[in-house]
Structures are given as structure tokens and as C-alpha cells.
């Protein structure tokens with residue numbers, strides 16, 4: 001699969017001027033924006049909700065990639081659909097019914113993603129693959145930006161890519177999230193990832209065009 005996307009995570013952006021921050025990465029050539037929704041229960045942090053998604057929807061046409069790090073995501077899926085998300089990803093660990101949650105997202109006409117934490121295996125992939133468009137492999141424990149990629153997650157990406165091909169779903173995007181930077185992006189790409197969430201590697205730099213170009217260059221090397 002040839003698709004590769006850098007998806008800047010606004011978790012690391014300056015929320016005091018969010019529109020300007022998002023515009024800076026759209027101007028740098030990014031057409032996916034990653035939105036980390038945290039509830040203070042599933043992860044020890046609280047961030048944003050559907051109001052922020054709908055505000056960004058009114059201002060930007062790019063793909064809004066919403067990552068729900070919330071318990072019982074089923075209850076909030078309709079609000080994020082209404083807000084204008086394009087991709088909604090739920091965590092396998094956050095619901096007793098990941099299959100039903102993925103079906104809810106797809107039946108709303110959106111792309112559905114399944115996220116798994118670093119400590120979660122790929123055992124359920126054969127049973128959920130028919131309902132998903134994207135597999136998000138967390139490369140850090142979720143909750144905070146600026147962490148270091150956990151090396152064991154790289155072989156999980158490779159294993160997931162192999163299994164997806166064997167299951168006849170080589171088209172499923174593999175997204176990686178956490179600790180993606182110039183030093184790590186190439187190894188996860190080679191393992192089979194194609195959507196690269198980058199928070200601090202983009203927003204901690206004042207020149208966003210340069211930051212995105214550096215990641216793109218490291219990907220191609």
C-alpha cells in the first residue's frame with residue numbers, strides 16, 4: 001500500500017490559538033489532523049470533546065481523525081459524528097463491545113478505527129477486521145504527548161501488517177501514535193505503518209513546514 005500520511009496531533013498545539021496552529025500544519029501540506037479525546041478515566045488526562053471537532057470542521061476541510069481515549073465510547077460516537085469527524089477510532093480496551101462500536105461508526109458513513117494499547121495483543125484482529133478501516137497501534141501508553149516510543153510495538157506493527165494481508169485486508173491503514181519523530185518514523189514505516197501521528201515532533205517546532213518536511217524526508221530515506 002502506497003498511502004503515507006503525517007497526522008499532526010493537536011494535543012501538542014497551543015490551545016490558545018488552535019485555529020492558527022491547525023492552519024500552520026495544513027499550510028505545511030498535512031491533510032489529516034489527529035484529535036486526541038481523553039476523559040480522565042480511560043487515560044489520566046482530560047482534553048477536548050465534540051465542540052472542538054465541530055469548530056475545526058467549520059474552518060478546515062482536511063480529514064479530522066478523532067481518537068477516542070474514553071470509556072464506553074459507544075455513548076459518544078453520535079456526538080462526534082454530528083460534530084463532523086471523518087475517522088473515529090475507539091479503544092478495544094475501553095468497551096465490552098468493540099465490534100458493535102465499529103459497526104456504529106461505519107453505519108454513520110465514517111471510517112472506523114480500532115486502537116490497541118502497547119500491552120494489548122492482536123488476538124481479536126480476525127474477528128474485528130471486517131468492521132474496520134484503520135488499526136491504531138499505540139507506540140506509547142496513551143494519555144500524554146512527548147513520550148518515547150516503546151520498541152516492542154514495532155514488531156507488533158510488522159505482525160499486524162502480515163496478518164492483515166493474510167486476512168485479505170491489506171487495505172486497512174495502520175496508524176502509529178506516540179514518540180514518532182525523525183529518528184523513529186522510518187522503522188515503523190518499514191514495519192508496515194502508513195499513518196504517522198506526530199505531536200511534539202511537529203508542534204514543538206516554530207517552523208511547521210520544516211518540521212513536516214523533516215519527517216517526510218526521514219520517511220523516504
Ligand SMILES: O=C(CO)[C@H](O)[C@H](O)COP(=O)(O)O
Nearest residue numbers: 142143145146178179199200
Ligand atoms: O495519543 C496521544 C497520547 O495519548 C498522542 O497523540 C501522542 O502521544 C502524540 O504525541 P507525541 O508525538 O508527542 O508522542
